[in-house]
Amino acid sequence: MRQQLQLETIPVWDGVKEGSECFICSLMKKAEEDGVRYYLSSAVMTPEVRVEMNRHGFCPHHAALLAESGKPQSLALAMDTYYDENKKLFAPLMEKVRSAGNARKAEKAANELFEAAHGREKGCLICSRMEERLLRYCYTVASLWESDSDFRKALMESKGFCLHHTEALVKTAKEALSGDNLAAFIKDMISLLQTNLDRVQHDDWWMTQKYKSENKDKPWNGAEDAQKRAVYKLIGEGRVLDPVGK
């Protein structure tokens, strides 16, 4: 059964035209900003959202983004009740440490507390919201690749995607495509990746050459930021780290 996901035609078409190393990275950075903004907005005042926040919370990366976003009032409110939830879980474990009769028992009880704390860090509401969008973007790329020959041409002439999002595209493609079309899409995505990894490596190599004195006056040919692009072409940006329920 093919899942019917919502098409995101406009952002995906705009993305393919933007000329970046991976437009899914750009869209996902935006999704991350939107996620952070949502959990610092008036949504925090609604009981359902607060219950979710108290139960799941955020991964360390997104918790840090919330902390650095300059919205003290909403975050203070959210953290106060999140601390209350923690207290229910932590207080009996702390009591166990306090009443431990020897070092071995104290260490064991303390470890139980830290395990509980690790459990609280697992599952992230911002990652979950980002994941929903990532699926729709990947689904849209595969759908447009099949239905719109102008899109396919523009995509295959673009700088492609990072390695990280190429995996997401290939894994999501079966929601939109099947049979020969699925095979052709996967092959296209891998060939786009290969071509563009080589291009980025060439830019990176040219940067290494530019540091030689004999090349000092030769043109950069766009390789001024090649070392950074070489990193992000592999790892991507705006990654979904730990959605709830994974």
Ligand SMILES: [Zn+2]
């Ligand atoms: Zn990417």
Ligand SMILES: [Zn+2]
């Ligand atoms: Zn997260």
